[in-house]
Amino acid sequence: MAGLDELFERAKAARAQAYAPYSRFPVGAALRSASGAVFSGCNVENAAYPLGVCAETSAISAMVAAGETRIMEILVLGPGPGRIAPCGACRQRIAEFAPSEALIHLADETGAAETTSVSELLPRAFGPASLARG
Known part of the structure; x- marks a missing residue:
């Protein structure tokens, strides 16, 4: 699973x-x-708390700045022990750029990961297809 190892190492460096x-x-x-390109990001806090940026948002922004708009998988790594999942806002951001079956890997410092999908983390997501219904 070299692909997952690469995502882990890039998330760890970020x-x-x-x-x-x-x-x-x-x-x-x-x-x-x-x-197949890999983009990484980290959280950036601000003394005015709502102005901070999550790691997932940072990675998505790097991808979009490079001219890409499709996420196939994403790994999120927080301090351990234990895995963290994307916050609600990041789940929505991921859903904007990923198909419902895209993989989301939840990792801890040991590298162990639990894998889920966009649709499992954000069922019945509101996304670009929702706007096409109107």
Whole structure:
């Protein structure tokens, strides 16, 4: 599973760069786009709490800035022990760019991962197809 190992290592490297002086909860994320490229990101906090950026959002922004718009899988790594899942806002952001069957890997510091899908984490998601109904 070399692909998953690469996502883990990239998320781990991004997490090491996280700016989390308030929560002290550094998070890293790495995603693989439809082209096979890997994009990573980390959380960036702000003293005005609502202005912070989640790691998943950071990785998605890097992907979009590179001209891509399709997530095939994403790995989220927080401090351990234990796995963390994307927050509600990030689940919505992931759903914007990923098919419902896209894989979401929840990792901890040991590298162990639980794998789920977009549809399992955000059932009945509102997305681009929802707007086409109108």
